[in-house]
Amino acid sequence: MKLIIHRGTHEIGGSCIELVSANSRILLDFGLPLVDSNNEQFDSKKIRGKSKDDLIETGVLPRIKGLYRDETPSFDAILLSHPHQDHYGLLSYANPRIPVYLSKGCRILVEVSHFFNQTGCELKNIETVEDGHSFKKGDFTITPFVVDHAGFDALGFLVECGGKKIYYSGDFRGHGRKSKLFFKMLRNPPENVDYLILEGTMIGRDEGQYGTEDGIETKLASLFKSENRLFFIACSSQNIDRIVSIYRACKESGRTFVIDPYTAYILDRLKEVSEKIPQATWGKTMKVFFVKSSHTDKLAGNKILYKYKSAKITYDEIREAGNRLVVKSSYYLRESFARRKLMPGSKLIYSMWEGYWDKEKDFWETNGVPFEMVHCSGHAYISELQAFAGALKPKWIIPNHTFSPEKYKEYFGRHRILQAKDGEAITL
Ligand SMILES: [Zn+2]
Numbered sequence: 001m002k003l004i005i006h007r008g009t010h011e012i013g014g015s016c017i018e019l020v021s022a023n024s025r026i027l028l029d030f031g032l033p034l035v036d037s038n039n040e041q042f043d044s045k046k047i048r049g050k051s052k053d054d055l056i057e058t059g060v061l062p063r064i065k066g067l068y069r070d071e072t073p074s075f076d077a078i079l080l081s082h083p084h085q086d087h088y089g090l091l092s093y094a095n096p097r098i099p100v101y102l103s104k105g106c107r108i109l110v111e112v113s114h115f116f117n118q119t120g121c122e123l124k125n126i127e128t129v130e131d132g133h134s135f136k137k138g139d140f141t142i143t144p145f146v147v148d149h150a151g152f153d154a155l156g157f158l159v160e161c162g163g164k165k166i167y168y169s170g171d172f173r174g175h176g177r178k179s180k181l182f183f184k185m186l187r188n189p190p191e192n193v194d195y196l197i198l199e200g201t202m203i204g205r206d207e208g209q210y211g212t213e214d215g216i217e218t219k220l221a222s223l224f225k226s227e228n229r230l231f232f233i234a235c236s237s238q239n240i241d242r243i244v245s246i247y248r249a250c251k252e253s254g255r256t257f258v259i260d261p262y263t264a265y266i267l268d269r270l271k272e273v274s275e276k277i278p279q280a281t282w283g284k285t286m287k288v289f290f291v292k293s294s295h296t297d298k299l300a301g302n303k304i305l306y307k308y309k310s311a312k313i314t315y316d317e318i319r320e321a322g323n324r325l326v327v328k329s330s331y332y333l334r335e336s337f338a339r340r341k342l343m344p345g346s347k348l349i350y351s352m353w354e355g356y357w358d359k360e361k362d363f364w365e366t367n368g369v370p371f372e373m374v375h376c377s378g379h380a381y382i383s384e385l386q387a388f389a390g391a392l393k394p395k396w397i398i399p400n401h402t403f404s405p406e407k408y409k410e411y412f413g414r415h416r417i418l419q420a421k422d423g424e425a426i427t428l
């Protein structure tokens with residue numbers, strides 16, 4: 001069997017890993033890069049309308065035969081680990097005859113993103129997979145494991161072929177709302193793993209001060225209780241762990257969490273995966289502000305918006321109830337609130353990766369709104385990566401999804417490290 005990491009051996013984003021046996025080929029993830037060749041933030045708008053050949057030439061698409069739309073497909077499957085663009089964002093270029101395997105939550109969020117943003121990632125030929133249920137694809141036996149990550153319903157994959165076992169970690173952590181799964185894996189890991197393809201996002205990054213998703217909830221609840229003002233909170237609508245933490249902190253502090261229709265729709269769609277996911281229509285802890293935006297228009301145009309009418313909150317109600325609310329910020333919402341002078345006295349909680357902060361810092365400063373960072377990473381801390389590697393005891397660790405592959409030696413000294421290069425075929 002051969003392993004080719006097409007992208008990821010020395011960068012975060014654009015994940016794409018191929019496994020080839022005598023008769024079969026599978027692809028693990030097919031993501032959009034997060035950085036360009038100058039190591040600057042990748043601008044996905046720049047690739048619109050470009051041909052496949054152009055994109056291969058400029059290194060956006062990996063050079064892989066038998067994968068693309070204009071070729072006879074020679075892949076048995078594409079497995080998606082989770083619904084983050086850096087893991088599935090190039091899927092629209094793949095031949096739709098190749099079946100895509102993914103979790104139910106991943107399917108829903110990929111569909112949602114396409115519905116709103118025309119990502120081109122239309123799912124037609126798919127199979128949803130379940131935690132711990134093995135399946136065969138050609139020479140490969142694949143077992144998906146649901147893992148704890150900021151991306152919803154994320155998977156790691158154990159792949160077995162020709163007596164060899166490979167575990168692909170995908171993106172994961174041990175300090176989110178599904179941390180139980182992480183500890184379960186530590187207690188009961190797959191045995192005799194030969195190769196662990198291990199993400200290392202946090203290697204070389206600051207781990208922050210709040211530690212866990214529970215820590216975030218506690219911090220938010222204490223802020224909401226102790227400061228008598230309107231709070232805005234900036235977070236991703238698709239980071240369900242965080243939405244739940246905010247919801248719970250609101251409940252604990254007697255506040256109402258005001259979301260936009262886009263977020264309400266995501267929560268609504270995900271109840272198919274878990275009935276525990278809070279819903280806009282549940283009562284006073286959550287309300288929906290019908291912000292004017294293309295997403296709201298899309299929901300109105302598709303006769304979906306009316307579903308959240310019973311939870312609707314207006315500008316006037318927000319003005320009146322200000323210090324009992326936590327309003328989820330978005331570009332359109334913050335602009336419209338600033339125009340209506342709803343900012344004075346408020347505070348912003350920035351609950352996303354700091355790398356995105358530069359984009360909106362000016363806005364909040366101009367409007368005189370103080371801010372506080374309350375965030376924890378969607379990725380495993382070094383201690384969690386070490387515990388994970390220690391439990392799996394792989395013969396080799398292969399660095400992936402990291403900007404610091406050279407540091408693996410330092411942190412995983414007891415293991416042998418196999419440092420691959422992008423595009424290089426390694427015989428396992
Ligand atoms: Zn990722």
Ligand SMILES: [Zn+2]
Nearest residue numbers: 082084151171
């Ligand atoms: Zn991710």
